[in-house]
Amino acid sequence: MYRILFVEFVSGDVWGELPALEVNFSRVLNAPGEASVKVPLTGPAVRGLPWQALQPWRVLVYVQRGQQILWGGPLVSYAADLSSETMTLNAQGLWAYYRRRFITEDRVFLARDQALIARDLIRDFGDGTGNLVRSSGPKALTFDDTYLTGVVRDRSYWRYEWKGVGQMVEDLAQLKDGFDFRLDHFWQNGRIVNRFVFGPPTGDPTDFVLEHGANCTVSGISADGTAITTEAVVTGAGDGADQLVSSWYDLLHETDGSRRIPRLTSVQSRVDVTVPATLTAYAQQAIAEGSVPIVIPAVQLHPHAFPSVGDLQVGQLASVRAKVGDWPGHSGRFKVTEISHKVSDTGAAETRLALAPGEVFANVGSASIS
Template sequence: MTADYRVIFAEFLTGSIWGELPVSDLSYSLVANGSGPASVKVPLWAFDWSALAPWRVLVYIQRGEQILWGGPLVAYSVDLENEEATLNCLGLWAYYRRRLITYDAVFAQRDQGAIVKSLVQDFGDGTGQYPWNTGPRALQWDGSAVTGVLRDRAYRRYERKALGQAVEDLAGVQGGFDFGITFGWSGSRVMNVFRFGPAAGVPTDLALEHGANCDIPNYSVDGTNMVTEAVTTGGGEADDQLAAWWYNLPAELRAPRLSAVQSRQDVTTVDVLTGYSQQMISEGSTPVTIPGVRLYPDAYPGPGDLAVGQLVRVRARFGGRLVLDGAYKITEIAVKLTDAGEECTLSLVPGEVFASVGSAASP
């Protein structure tokens, strides 16, 4: 494996670095608003078997001076014939998806970033106002938690709502946000920093051009999920059930109506339901052109030069004609490293799916 990579072994509860693992193969994925997996192969002699316990260990993947990925060990398999173990890990956010909101948490006109910070500290990380609520105390926060968007939210104890789902729902509504956990050294410890970003993506000057700094072996145009009428249903039963509609009427001048409905039974306000309907229309406003992008090894940009949530320009020419040219948001960076070298592929979505489209109307 290339010397540019290191795999670091740490204790989850204390953050103490236990050492560095010799690795033969590795793969990892960075995902916007999620917990991408990682897998590493380790020789059996390389670790203390008593420490190899799921959820006790954090694994960090460092490339050059950057720690690009981190998260808990959740499973492993042992190959006695080849004298190696495969460690299967999930991004650090996976832990917070396993926690519940176990006490009433009510917010009135609070910044959505402040709501997330309060929920995660109180019910996930063990650093909030409830000392009895244990957690790994693993997260740091920066100034990006101030998003400028105010929300009303109520999470009731009896609902036992999953913490991760609450945060992801907040992120996914119209006017929401991207979030992720980044990593960096502070002395001899690794810091895990929760960061927010705009849902529409972070503008950059980066351009990915087929044949110049990447390969775009294919792209697809998919209208399967196009929507012109979006309905979101909420709490209540029968005729008393809450619902919100959003329409893209200009699109219906060019094509027949396309309807979609989603259920949000835990939502009890029409404004919140409307936000979900708006987002459905935005995401379904146009056929989605999705290119497959594979970065060139040992070239710029590489995995350490890109981040999920960034907006990049993507271009491809065929026969001298520009067949693909647009702004795309990076939603996943997937890296695989073997003896043959490093392969990095990107998952992208068009930037326009995050624009505000359409209008409210009565059914």
């Protein structure tokens, strides 16, 4: 049911297949995720296997079920257990590689769509498919070159700052009106393609409904108001009276009689930010994330039910419904931020979801002071 493929990172050539005793992986929105695979060291399936090829960062490991590739990323470590005659391969999601690449030349973007900025940084300084003469990389990613977010930004990256490509793309993503991203993997013309996929920060709408007792088990629901914020202050570059500061307020939350609360303030430091509008975007995001208590259901999908691990993608919005006894329960729209899948040595599969309330990605707030 599950195939474990290993592919040379640089060429993309499929080098072989491994039998799996256990499989664990996680897909994480705007982040790499990770995987571990336990394989046997003896038996016909591994006899003659080119073990010397299974070296950290030399190969990409892919998890395939049916015709779908569910996960992919570089091998980063392995451990052989001689008593049980097994080996555990540990891998990180492919995005982990781009966290290891750095911006090595000055680059200035003026009034440029943030998707174009992200693509240029990745291609020029990460993947080796850009316009730089000395551009180096595995040429492992493809993009939808027509996709634009409609949000333009000014950005300056200086060589002496040695900023990481992955971190800069993630910083762009987490701004208010930023974007989501994930890496998809699929077969095309006998090769595995790795596609960088942009998505709206509010989440991709779907008709998926996760209902407790029907197609999933909601083992618990937690509500946390620790991060509720009605005044977000973000400080930037500079010192003392010359320091940049931007604030954003949720005045309605402080005055609406149906949900009125006293002012709650949060303060962030972004010392590398020199553009006031960028500080305001961070403050807006803090207000959005702090606009409601974080209500999170713990969801485990039922095996063989719909949707399954192969149907859901991180960044999608799904409805969750759960109630029990005389408690009215909770119903709402949630964004899938992580999908964790585990297959034990008995073949039993378990899929758990990490979810974030859809409200925290909405536009919230009514005033700005910079």
